[in-house]
Amino acid sequence: MISSPALLTDRYELTMVDAAIQSGTAHRECMFEAFARRLPNGRRYGIVAGTGRLIELIGAFRFEDPELDWLRDNGVVRQPTLDWLADYRFSGSIWGYQEGEAYFPGSPLMTVESSFAEGVVLETLILSVLNYDTSVASAAARMVSVSLGRPIAEMGSRRANEKSAIAAARAAYIAGFSATSNLEAGRTWGIPTMGTAAHSFTLLHDTEEDAFRAQVAAFGLDTTLLIDTYDIRNGVELAVKVAGPGLGAVRIDSGDLPTVVEAVREQLDSLGAVGTKITVTSDLDEYTIGALSGAPVDAYGVGTSVVTGSGAPAAGMVYKLVAHKGDGEEWIPVAKTSAQKMSVGGRKTAVRRLDSTRTAREEIIYVGDGPEGEPEGSPDSSRERRLMIPLIRDGVADERYLGREGTVRARQHRASVMQELPVEAFRLGHGEPVIPTVYR
Amino acid sequence: MISSPALLTDRYELTMVDAAIQSGTAHRECMFEAFARRLPNGRRYGIVAGTGRLIELIGAFRFEDPELDWLRDNGVVRQPTLDWLADYRFSGSIWGYQEGEAYFPGSPLMTVESSFAEGVVLETLILSVLNYDTSVASAAARMVSVSLGRPIAEMGSRRANEKSAIAAARAAYIAGFSATSNLEAGRTWGIPTMGTAAHSFTLLHDTEEDAFRAQVAAFGLDTTLLIDTYDIRNGVELAVKVAGPGLGAVRIDSGDLPTVVEAVREQLDSLGAVGTKITVTSDLDEYTIGALSGAPVDAYGVGTSVVTGSGAPAAGMVYKLVAHKGDGEEWIPVAKTSAQKMSVGGRKTAVRRLDSTRTAREEIIYVGDGPEGEPEGSPDSSRERRLMIPLIRDGVADERYLGREGTVRARQHRASVMQELPVEAFRLGHGEPVIPTVYR
Numbered sequence: 078m079i080s081s082p083a084l085l086t087d088r089y090e091l092t093m094v095d096a097a098i099q100s101g102t103a104h105r106e107c108m109f110e111a112f113a114r115r116l117p118n119g120r121r122y123g124i125v126a127g128t129g130r131l132i133e134l135i136g137a138f139r140f141e142d143p144e145l146d147w148l149r150d151n152g153v154v155r156q157p158t159l160d161w162l163a164d165y166r167f168s169g170s171i172w173g174y175q176e177g178e179a180y181f182p183g184s185p186l187m188t189v190e191s192s193f194a195e196g197v198v199l200e201t202l203i204l205s206v207l208n209y210d211t212s213v214a215s216a217a218a219r220m221v222s223v224s225l226g227r228p229i230a231e232m233g234s235r236r237a238n239e240k241s242a243i244a245a246a247r248a249a250y251i252a253g254f255s256a257t258s259n260l261e262a263g264r265t266w267g268i269p270t271m272g273t274a275a276h277s278f279t280l281l282h283d284t285e286e287d288a289f290r291a292q293v294a295a296f297g298l299d300t301t302l303l304i305d306t307y308d309i310r311n312g313v314e315l316a317v318k319v320a321g322p323g324l325g326a327v328r329i330d331s332g333d334l335p336t337v338v339e340a341v342r343e344q345l346d347s348l349g350a351v352g353t354k355i356t357v358t359s360d361l362d363e364y365t366i367g368a369l370s371g372a373p374v375d376a377y378g379v380g381t382s383v384v385t386g387s388g389a390p391a392a393g394m395v396y397k398l399v400a401h402k403g404d405g406e407e408w409i410p411v412a413k414t415s416a417q418k419m420s421v422g423g424r425k426t427a428v429r430r431l432d433s434t435r436t437a438r439e440e441i442i443y444v445g446d447g448p449e450g451e452p453e454g455s456p457d458s459s460r461e462r463r464l465m466i467p468l469i470r471d472g473v474a475d476e477r478y479l480g481r482e483g484t485v486r487a488r489q490h491r492a493s494v495m496q497e498l499p500v501e502a503f504r505l506g507h508g509e510p511v512i513p514t515v516y517r
Numbered sequence: 518m519i520s521s522p523a524l525l526t527d528r529y530e531l532t533m534v535d536a537a538i539q540s541g542t543a544h545r546e547c548m549f550e551a552f553a554r555r556l557p558n559g560r561r562y563g564i565v566a567g568t569g570r571l572i573e574l575i576g577a578f579r580f581e582d583p584e585l586d587w588l589r590d591n592g593v594v595r596q597p598t599l600d601w602l603a604d605y606r607f608s609g610s611i612w613g614y615q616e617g618e619a620y621f622p623g624s625p626l627m628t629v630e631s632s633f634a635e636g637v638v639l640e641t642l643i644l645s646v647l648n649y650d651t652s653v654a655s656a657a658a659r660m661v662s663v664s665l666g667r668p669i670a671e672m673g674s675r676r677a678n679e680k681s682a683i684a685a686a687r688a689a690y691i692a693g694f695s696a697t698s699n700l701e702a703g704r705t706w707g708i709p710t711m712g713t714a715a716h717s718f719t720l721l722h723d724t725e726e727d728a729f730r731a732q733v734a735a736f737g738l739d740t741t742l743l744i745d746t747y748d749i750r751n752g753v754e755l756a757v758k759v760a761g762p763g764l765g766a767v768r769i770d771s772g773d774l775p776t777v778v779e780a781v782r783e784q785l786d787s788l789g790a791v792g793t794k795i796t797v798t799s800d801l802d803e804y805t806i807g808a809l810s811g812a813p814v815d816a817y818g819v820g821t822s823v824v825t826g827s828g829a830p831a832a833g834m835v836y837k838l839v840a841h842k843g844d845g846e847e848w849i850p851v852a853k854t855s856a857q858k859m860s861v862g863g864r865k866t867a868v869r870r871l872d873s874t875r876t877a878r879e880e881i882i883y884v885g886d887g888p889e890g891e892p893e894g895s896p897d898s899s900r901e902r903r904l905m906i907p908l909i910r911d912g913v914a915d916e917r918y919l920g921r922e923g924t925v926r927a928r929q930h931r932a933s934v935m936q937e938l939p940v941e942a943f944r945l946g947h948g949e950p951v952i953p954t955v956y957r
Binding site for chain 1: 522523525526527528529530531532533535536537539540542547549574586587588591593617627633640641642644645646648649650651672675676677678679680681682683684698699700701703704710711712713714715716717719720721722725727730731732734735736745746747748821824825826830831833837838841843849853854901905
């Protein structure tokens, strides 16, 4: 078990600190920015996730004796750097898009203002958390928008690294999923958990009927019976025979779903089980959920596709030094200028311009202002929504965005943001970002 | 921080135990099997990874008071189940493909023999670890095979969940990568770590020359200078000016690599830096590495593509009940029979048939024998290599496959297995598995 996140870090961050301490530049006041050059996979918008748990991890980012000993024994950095790391507490400030916010190419998702050394050592941690969680939330939001209000449960833990699974459950919940199969996500983040039985439970018993009886005896009539172990038609008949027409739900995990779901609904109704719900869980993604929009499905369970970002398992975010103060007091914008991977230097503030119907029209990024400064052009507050909020000020985190409360807040924010996106945002086909990013 | 892996579990596993305790079937002796119905993404072979760290996690799988309290407070299971979970220690046996082994569709990668209850609660943990690590190793092995012996470093931590990153570094190392950027992977698994500086280090300094001087002062002439922050040609000239012709290496992270690498090599040679190596790190995957096979590259760094399984971020493994003993002593094969997701019931043993040149020709799966039984047809030991080894016997793990020693052993095993695959295995194009799977 890992006790500190401090070594969830690429070696070059510590060697840069080591060299910068020696060259006298480690203390320079810097502005780092996390952003994505493009949206994943031809998407129309992305959803920021990971912010809350990242801020908690930054608070826990400390180099204790086991980390310092290992760095010393392996010659990663020298003594002055070890001394500096031993005292490490992030004392700078971080602004960013609120968790659950929509984002677009170039959106300054997170801005870190601190000394070079304090900010550079967080690079990998910030990107790991934002890239993975945002990838999941961005995919999940599309599934939610095509589900037409039917609940979707996240059940992909088995198709993700065991610890990623917890983060995935949280990101999907923020994006509008209703529950998760993952118990640790329930314990850590308060996300509702669900699940009753797998095919192995049916196979374990001497007959399917024995299995159904055992499950109903344990959990009552309101349980969900998995009816496709042997033959779906027989399974449905048996389920209603065992539980009666008051059976809570049946789950279908295979077959040509639109056809099968229709047939199961008819069969349930003909048996008087008109209130029995149908849950489907067979390798679903946003496209197959969309294809079921006309079918009498009551709930979905989604696994692999949501925890792997549905074709875009990393959101492509980068973390760049965009300005520093040299040895003076003025910000000096800096940017890489060689081919392909250009970036825009300078401090940035972002607002979303809305039209008279409060529909988003532009992502406006003001370059050169600090996040606390007044953007140029006097934004009309009714027509320009500020996107960056303070997450950490002088080392102190805003508690409202952390823990279970922060997770619920992010979920609510995502729901409200979806209201302001143009309807074209919800088209499933690949295309351009639904609003343009404009630099001012 | 999570203290126990016990809740890295889908809720339905515990509800199944709960119902099976009540129905009197929880104690039935069972055989579960982890396998993949197909290889990821049109690949010719896959590489098993995760086994060693999974066996360690199974050893740590305990329900302590915090887990039991949470399960009780949330009504997940009832008191008899809580009592059973409180005493949980896996006491069964696990056989499986050695970590680093090649696998094919249907290969019985892991077989768990235990009571139903003991085996079913491990379902999610087993699949999470095997699916992710195998996905990374299977992608990494292809990159290694096209790298023509040049070292490849894994540097994708920032494009994976922060904890996945450690597992990814380990899986890539098993698949033949030479090092990782991830410090925790160095500490936990003993994998060599690497890295010197990012563009931010150059941008922090007043000039590129100041940055290079600072780095050389800190790490000596043998360091790797990143030369593409502003202009590659100027960068190379400056690097040799600062470090002299004895400079260790330059790193290129952008541009049309085959052309750029050629030009940089010529420029270095013309400056007398004939021993200075060239490392490239710009969004590489197996295809772009292949395209650089004729270029004077000395080393690669790979990020996103390896930690996300290069298009196949989950290996598609499933965990199925394949046999149980009912209330008797005889194994009863069981299998789901409904559409699409059929599986083959019964205990299985696997061997790989080799021809006279010791090239693999068939994956033979004997159905009905236990892993310890003698496969039918008296395998000729020189022509049939047994693939399943005991990993845990009656709850006791074989230490040789765990920890750093196990990781090195897996890496060596992978290297030897690659020798026996037909050369067609190493073609990059999508295609069929390079050898067929045969059930006997």
